[in-house]
Amino acid sequence: MPRLGAALLLCLLVLSLPEPPAAESPLQLPAPQNVTIYSYNYQNLLRWAPVKVDNGSVLYTVQYSTIAYDWEEINCTNITKTECNFTHPEIKSFWTITLRVRAELGQVKSDWVETNKFFADQNTTIGPPVIVNVDSTPDSLFLNFSPNVKEDNLQYLVRYWEKSTNERHETEWTKNTRIGLLNLKQLTVYCFQIRAKLRLLNDNIGPFSKTDCHKTATSDATRAGFVAIIFVGATVTVVILAIVCFLFIQKFHQVIKYWFQPPFQIPLHIEEYLKDPEMPVLEELQNNCAEEDPWDSLSVVSNAEGSQALLNTNVQSDSRSIESEKT
Template sequence: MPRPGAALLLCLLLLSLPEPPAAESSFQLPAPQNMTIYSYNYQNLLRWAPVKVDNGSVLYTVQYSTMACDCWEEINCTNITKTECNFTHPNIKSFWTITLRVRAELGQVKSVWVETNTFVADQNTTIGPPVIVNVDSTPDSLFLSFVPPVKEDTLQYLVRYWEKSTNKQHETEWTKNTRIGLLNLKQLTEYCFQIRAKVHILHDNIGPLSKTDCHRTAANDATRAGFVVIIFVAATVTVVFSAIVCFLFIQKFHQVIKYWFQPPFKMPPHIEEYLKDPGMPVLEELQNNCAEEDPWDSLSVVSNAEGSQALVKDTLNTHVHSDSRSTESGKNFITLR
């Protein structure tokens, strides 16, 4: 028989052993893998690889914990089917140090929790470059106006600029102003620049540079006046030169130009035939045609009684109606139609 002391010792050893899991089926699901946090302009997103099962749809739950509280709280990612969670939430401050964890669920079967590394939005988010909305140009400066990528009081801005024809770069000081002036520049010179933002905290989070943009400085009053004089002189010389060229051209090609604008008169064929053969009754035929085509106006001719009828007959042999009337003054009235 065993001794009482040995039996007591054996009982104590059995009691000190850890309890076996209540049901191994509680952890049959594999845990989510490849946990990655993406954050751009304080838009925070957690992604992971999907858990593959033969039957059913796997659901996921995401929780977060802060350094100030050793507890886990749920966000808007409970029992979701997507393999990502947007944990941008007003209750989660940008300066908090938080930890996320994810668990997969399939009915009553659940996986173990998988935690991420610590995350601080102010330090880990990527700050995009500001957007330039206006560039004011003066003879010796450029003034850039822009809007910030996010509304944060901790943001500061810097501009890197250079003359386009050279590679020597300059940088402004970090500032909170959303309008920055590039001073002591050359007039009528093209300058290129890039702008970036940073979160100004204990460890500055500096964002990437923007795309290169180029603008030219303006001209001063003296330069503009010189341009006006040059343009006026050039226009005057052009007008005078054109006038001289036109005058010489007209002198050299006078006959050609005269022919273009005043072509030679061409006699009608029936008149030309009449001149060649005066005996032809061309005039009478012409009068007959005109009488048929054109209406005649009435015309009264006042003349002496003598010779008036002979004058009319000598002038128009046909289509003339003469009406001679004696008046008290001894003159005749002849009406032509």
């Protein structure tokens, strides 16, 4: 009996204990935070901060609505990225739309987070046009550029200044994609920036471009003056160099003469005679001269008696002269 009573008491204690709580599954995900629209030249992005969970991969869905249409999905359904490009042909730039995004994890979903109303023509940032080329003249610069977006209501303005100063000038707003900066100084560097705006009820004015600098050209008269100055300078330089060379030669005449005139060298046989005066150098020179035959040879061209007699007379006279020279 005591054992039976203890068993009953134990059963009563077990039944009186509270049931352990069941493992709760999340009923809802946190909603995305920092939902923001970015738009530049009608390229539209919706971005948000990621939703963090312990297990699983969170997906996101984006929808949009307009005044005429209720919430509709776009190309951002069950995506893993935390951004959505809603640049879409069905979403016109002149529509006023509202976007919303939510997080999803299996069957569990977060609340929708809506954006403010977005009007692309008014809320997109109109970037500056792209400079194609710059034509330079002596007193002007002509800027040729192309727009980043295709819109009929775009206008452009240029801010420019001389690089050595801080005085800014601005042109008038114009639709032309070629703007001239006039009444400038020649051979001077000018810097400029350009911006665009979209003409609406409230103008959408974009930011200025990065600073670009170009130099104006030189006129024909200035170019001719430079040529004349160079010619005169070259002529004066040549004259000065000629005078300096003349004075240098006059002052260092002996030195220059010594440099450019080779020293006189006595012939070898005379130098040997001077060293030894007893050498019969002069007699050897006289013998060499005597051995040389200064006469031309004669040939008989006729057998006539008169010619033969004349030839004999000439030969005899030549022989006499030679003997007299030897004596």
